[in-house]
């Protein structure tokens with residue numbers, strides 16, 4: 319089992335514990351993926367959940383109702399891609415007829431999961447004998463709080479969904495995994511879990527990478543082949559599909575960091591521009607900041623004026639824009655000591671020789687007391 323690491327928080331933040339709702343953007347930007355046919359044109363009225371792009375395997379739906387405008391380049395997870403702009407009419411109009419089909423057995427559940435694009439989960443349940451189901455209420459990144467917030471706000475729905483899966487697929491063991499330090503969720507789960515005698519609570523250490531499904535399963539002593547780990551977010555999305563025939567049009571992001579008056583977890587429409595979310599929901603307290611998409615460990619700097627929220631985006635960390643380079647290194651050796659695979663990041667920085675062993679886990683950059691961006695050197699992205 320790989321050794322997990324207790325992280326110190328190297329930036330202070332002030333977390334608002336209420337979930338913030340931002341579901342009324344003026345515009346959303348939907349990436350036009352390669353090999354997809356765009357099914358709408360400029361000035362068309364688009365309904366919420368209408369299929370706007372498709373190929374042989376997948377369909378992409380609109381998260382809002384409104385008018386299709388032009389195509390604009392936007393940044394999605396570090397890449398510039400053409401996006402269809404839809405102007406919101408704030409009517410949330412949809413043509414989808416809610417079928418309210420009963421999901422009362424394993425076959426009906428599988429069919430519903432395929433219909434609502436949970437293809438991977440459906441295929442695992444269909445092809446593997448699962449004996450352990452783990453509800454992941456943890457996040458990987460030390461400044462991202464989505465799963466704990468989702469579990470706290472939708473605990474009943476998440477446990478109900480997990481209980482249904484366990485019941486239909488004869489899963490022997492269902493576990494909610496949360497950090498022992500997360501007292502709010504410990505109390506919340508304890509207040510509800512009695513309704514579900516087959517679901518047990520498991521409190522885990524506050525260590526880095528336990529939010530990752532692979533490490534969480536390993537830490538719980540469960541085998542890979544018969545264990546399914548689902549995040550609180552996945553179970554909530556599944557619940558909304560099964561119970562209310564809702565496609566995924568919304569997601570949760572964390573905006574946090576030391577340069578904000580308050581850090582927040584915000585429920586947003588997929589396709590919203592980060593700048594619009596920032597302008598309306600948080601107050602930046604420092605003049606020179608930079609924005610790290612998806613967290614300090616594995617994320618990368620982004621420009622919020624053209625970066626949009628996709629379903630896989632977790633959030634944004636706002637930190638001081640310190641210009642740090644190799645000259646700031648004081649040879650403390652921390653980056654080497656912390657590396658789980660014994661790469662020497664300082665040596666990589668000095669020699670320019672990138673190591674193929676590096677996992678890009680971000681630990682060395684996170685731990686560097688002088689905030690040197692070692693990941694840049696490890697990825698061979700240093701310009702000089």
Ligand code: SF4
Pocket residue numbers: 656657658659660661662663675676677678679680681682683696
């Ligand atoms: S990013 Fe690479 S060098 Fe740095 S700690 Fe992780 S594995 Fe080691």
Ligand code: SF4
Pocket residue numbers: 646647648649650651652653654664685686687688689690692
């Ligand atoms: S942790 Fe930072 S300051 Fe210390 S040796 Fe590594 S690069 Fe230099």
